[in-house]
Amino acid sequence: MTDELEELREKTSRDDRLSETEEEDEDEEPVAYTPVEDVVLRENADQGVKTLREQTERGERVEGDDEPGEVVLSPYDELFDEDAETVDDPYCGNCDHVTFRKHNGEPGPHCSLHDLKTRLESSMVCEEYEPQTGGGG
Amino acid sequence: MRRPSRVATFIDKGGTGKTTVAAHLGVALAEAGEDVLLVDLAGKQGDLSKHFGLWDDVEESIESDDDWPNISTVFQDEWDIIVEKLGEDAVDDLIHGTDEDIDVIPAHPGLDSLDAELGNIDSPSDRYSRLDDFLTEYVDPLGYDVVLVDLPGITNNVTYNGLWAARNAVVPVEAGVFEASQLEALEQDLEKMDDSFGVTVDLSMVVPNKIDRRTKLSKEYLKEFRDAYPDVLGRPIPVSQEIRNAANDGHTVFDVDEPSKTGERACRRFAENAEELRVRISDDEPVRRTEAVSDD
Numbered sequence: 001m002t003d004e005l006e007e008l009r010e011k012t013s014r015d016d017r018l019s020e021t022e023e024e025d026e027d028e029e030p031v032a033y034t035p036v037e038d039v040v041l042r043e044n045a046d047q048g049v050k051t052l053r054e055q056t057e058r059g060e061r062v063e064g065d066d067e068p069g070e071v072v073l074s075p076y077d078e079l080f081d082e083d084a085e086t087v088d089d090p091y092c093g094n095c096d097h098v099t100f101r102k103h104n105g106e107p108g109p110h111c112s113l114h115d116l117k118t119r120l121e122s123s124m125v126c127e128e129y130e131p132q133t134g135g136g137g
Numbered sequence: 138m139r140r141p142s143r144v145a146t147f148i149d150k151g152g153t154g155k156t157t158v159a160a161h162l163g164v165a166l167a168e169a170g171e172d173v174l175l176v177d178l179a180g181k182q183g184d185l186s187k188h189f190g191l192w193d194d195v196e197e198s199i200e201s202d203d204d205w206p207n208i209s210t211v212f213q214d215e216w217d218i219i220v221e222k223l224g225e226d227a228v229d230d231l232i233h234g235t236d237e238d239i240d241v242i243p244a245h246p247g248l249d250s251l252d253a254e255l256g257n258i259d260s261p262s263d264r265y266s267r268l269d270d271f272l273t274e275y276v277d278p279l280g281y282d283v284v285l286v287d288l289p290g291i292t293n294n295v296t297y298n299g300l301w302a303a304r305n306a307v308v309p310v311e312a313g314v315f316e317a318s319q320l321e322a323l324e325q326d327l328e329k330m331d332d333s334f335g336v337t338v339d340l341s342m343v344v345p346n347k348i349d350r351r352t353k354l355s356k357e358y359l360k361e362f363r364d365a366y367p368d369v370l371g372r373p374i375p376v377s378q379e380i381r382n383a384a385n386d387g388h389t390v391f392d393v394d395e396p397s398k399t400g401e402r403a404c405r406r407f408a409e410n411a412e413e414l415r416v417r418i419s420d421d422e423p424v425r426r427t428e429a430v431s432d433d
Contacts, residue, residue, distance in 0.1 A: 002222075004222065005219075005222050005223070008215050008218060008219055008222065009205050011213075011215060012205075012206070012210050012213040012215050012216075012219070013205055013210075013247070
């Protein structure tokens, strides 16, 4: 790489920009560690469980609401749900609201078979859950 | 020469599946015959690249100090000079091929500081048009049919660049009150861009994502979205563990050999949305870069 290119690289590379920031920070007083992030994480986790519980209670299973044998599609169902849907994923799907840490690369047993309300009420929710805080997608 | 259609996936909220929708819509468009380029601006974690098994290579290039230029470089003042010095390689090296018939420009950790750097540019039209300039000058000539930009889940200078360049927004939403309010906020932002800069960004599609039809909540919010966005509401994508498993394995659910019924249904819905999106974005003006913009 020519000197000119090397100069361009240094000027436009992330490391260079970061090092400028680091140099500026050198004169600042060191900041003692306070476990603020831990507190925030815990509060977020508590709020996450509360929200999940409320959503789950609102989102109770709908099968029981229908009269036995009644097959009447609403205009909404005709638009969105004309496919005969069977749920064949091995996991309940409610785990969308939290990000569970993986066990050997797969969701843990807390994700299997039971709906979230059941898992919450029976304390089956993994203790390592994290509320989804965004940033990704 | 006809300019590629451009689309950005965006909502100012994390976890709605923007990257998953971008990856699967991209592959669905490719399966429909379009030549597709995905651009990952969604952050240093490189999730879009992970969907196609590219991230290990990107990380390796970073570790071996072989990661320049990269997607964050194209926003710099010096980009034109870099291309002048490096020639076509400067752009070619940004683009990675995949096994699913689409190309990807991966994210880079340099995107982390990009928002602040763009904020130092005084002129708003210069600040927000960097990606548009790059795509117009260096990517459009490559002949892609569709350029799909995956944006961060936060409103900042990077996302404004993406919306400014794309002029079409696809908004993935989960069934929730926060998504509904963020959609309203996005509409207001788009109106501001139009009023302030004469840049019109169409809300091209709202994609209900991770829908679990077994719950009343999903049905309630789907009805709300349908009532609020009757003309642009896409087909709902079912929640599917298989989509996540596929991403972990470095591909989309389209590339799963024997998908579950839910996985098949997700593919079908993505394909239907892609087809509808093709129609909506095909009405784009061929070239819009010369539109007058104001720095006010």
